[in-house]
Amino acid sequence: MARLNCVTVLAPAKLNLALDVVGLLPSGYHDLDMTMQAITLYERVVLRRSPYLNLRLPGSLVAPNNKNTAIKAALAFFDYTGLLAGVDITIYKNTPVRAGMAGGSADAAAVLVGMNELYGARLSMSELCALGAKIGADVPFALMGGTCRVQGVGDFLKALPPVPECWFTVVMPDYGVSTPEAFAAYDRVGSSVHPDCGAQEAAIRAGDLDALCAAAGNALEECSGAKDTGAIKTLLREHGAVTALMTGSGAAVFGVFRDEGAARAAAQAAKRRWKQVYVAQPDRGGARVSR
Ligand code: ATP
Helix, strand or coil: CCCCCCCEEEEEEEEEEEEEEEEEEECCCEEEEEEEEEEEEEEEEEEEEEECCCEECCCCCCCCCCCCCCHHHHHHHHHCCCCEEEEEEEECCCCCCCCCHHHHHHHHHHHHHHHHHHHHCCCCCHHHHHHHHCCCCHHHHHHHCCCCEEEEEEEEEEEECCCCCCCCEEEEECCCCCCCHHHHHHHHHHCCCCCCHHHHHHHHHHCHHHHHHCCCCCCCCHCCCCHHHHHHHHHHCCCCHHHHHHHHCCCCCCCCCHHHHHHHHHHHHHHHHCEEEEEEEEEECEEECCC
């Protein structure tokens, strides 16, 4: 087989169809129960062979330093495989930052998948997930993609059947939310919202969009104090969203729509007030090489 010099990977962003905090683990981390959904909004990551380790993020304010998830992923890959090489990484970011959409995790997943291909390392999905889990809690899901019930700190993943056809309109306010701060706020004030992830899993298995939406909710939403959440939810509902909620630790808020027209009309209306607005559908995969 010809030696590969360049690989492009697409890595979907995610939405939380449900997020519940069910307790505290002995490690001090929160024990979560979530439904995660990959969506058709992609980070595009180009990897080239190089003797050096380089990272560029054209047009993004995210710093290309050693704290970047992409660099952490490349170093973890070299450490695990023992490969003596470098890699040149370019990330075209399409996912808003500090949105609760796991863009940073998608970048790490993309680097792991891309380097596996570029260097023919043949690491299995479970090896990639184990490497990814050390970089960030959402990286294993970013590798698996599709629809998953995710528990623990993000390390217990169960693949679910695809959700019924639907559309998402996602609105990112002009501010982001820090995930550690969101959990600290939860510890202070708690939540009256505890979605039933078991009922949502049953709804997904039954292909029932109404029941899926009835079971949707986010235990971090009330305490996040994100000032635009209520206004975005109202706008999405007024435009026909079956349900609307915050994703992850915020700040992005999304609506679930039965049809594309309503989702796009909601997006048009949202664009009058917010700059970052996206229309997407469920994606059935995770980070993958683009052929
Ligand atoms: P999550 O749902 O996983 O909490 P998020 O959408 O809230 O994700 P990200 O945008 O993935 O958060 O990352 C948030 C922070 O992580 C940023 O403030 C940034 O400094 C840091 N970071 C490190 N690497 C990356 C990356 N490749 N892309 C985006 N942010 C990154």
